[in-house]
Amino acid sequence: MVQSNGINFKGQNIYIGIDVHLKTWSVTIITQSGYKRKHSQNPSAKELFEHLKKHYPGGNYLAVYESGFSGFSTYYALQEFGIQCMVVHAADVPTTQYENVMKDDSVDSEKLAKSLKNGSLRGIYIHRKENLDARNVLRLRRTFLKQLGGFKSRVKHLLYNNGIMIPDCFSRPGTHWSRSFMKWLREDVVLLSSTRTSLDMLLDTVELLRKNLLSVTRQIRFLSRSERYANDFENLISIPGIGLLVGMCLLTEIDDVRRFRNEKQFASYLGLVPMSHSSGEKICNGEKTFRGNKLLGLMLVESAWVTIQHDSIMAAAYGEYCKRMKGQKAIIRIARKLANRIFHVMKNGQKYEYDKCR
Structure with missing residues (x-):
């Protein structure tokens, strides 16, 4: 029997893939050298930390799990024990055909750990408590x-x-x-x-x-009207087409607009960027992608119909779009312009000035 006394992983990254379920966690642990170990445990961050401390003392613990029923609670529980954590969208995890055919909790956790180790994962935004x-x-x-x-x-x-x-x-x-x-x-x-x-x-x-x-x-x-939202809310409703529900949904769903680098990234989050699917000579394009925040994307399209009734610039732009496309496609482009306005208002913290239709 090999003695584990004296083992020290100081300065080494320990990659942990967790398939989270209500009653159990399936865990795969991969060291920086490629050593792999799997186990199943109770859904407890403390239990996982004790396991890591015993078998991988001194390591930098990096964990990942797919977003799901547990929301951000698992993330915050792991963070409390010093385990750096990433939450990913299930559709963004690279998956082989074998992993699809032989899918189980153990395979899913290993897939996450491997993807975390090779740096191919991009985490979703973690909302503040x-x-x-x-x-x-x-x-x-x-x-x-x-x-x-x-x-x-x-x-x-x-x-x-x-x-x-x-x-x-x-x-x-x-x-x-x-x-x-x-x-x-x-x-x-x-x-x-x-x-x-x-x-x-x-x-x-x-x-x-x-x-x-x-x-x-x-x-x-x-x-x-609360201190946390009042100022930003007043700025948002200065944009024609944005009212109580849309404004508050934007503030609570986005949380921190600084997480978006530019208007394009913000529009992508809303699902208001064009979709493209091409293969050889076959090309398929669309005005709106299915990815993104479905709640906000639909809300902004609805708000765009109100915007063109109260803003002369948007009304003129809608008319120009309708000359070469159907109204339903044109309004999505107006929603995209509306998203740009929202981004700048939230980022700059100032009210929007616009020309009212006479």
């Missing part, structure tokens, strides 16, 4: 909104299943889901069966989600 709750509040609103839309559709589906047509007085914009519409649903609707428990339960859920949506919107408004 104090910003995470505000970001979750904005995302929670989107979840409530999506759920509310789903339950409203279920109510209408139930009505149609029971042969009930919505009166013409509720067909105009703004009358659907008004107080009078809810009163009609509660008091006048009679289903095929003698009871209407299913409809009442759906209506209760709709009202609860509307209440939650109102509550989270008030919280977002409160955040926009």
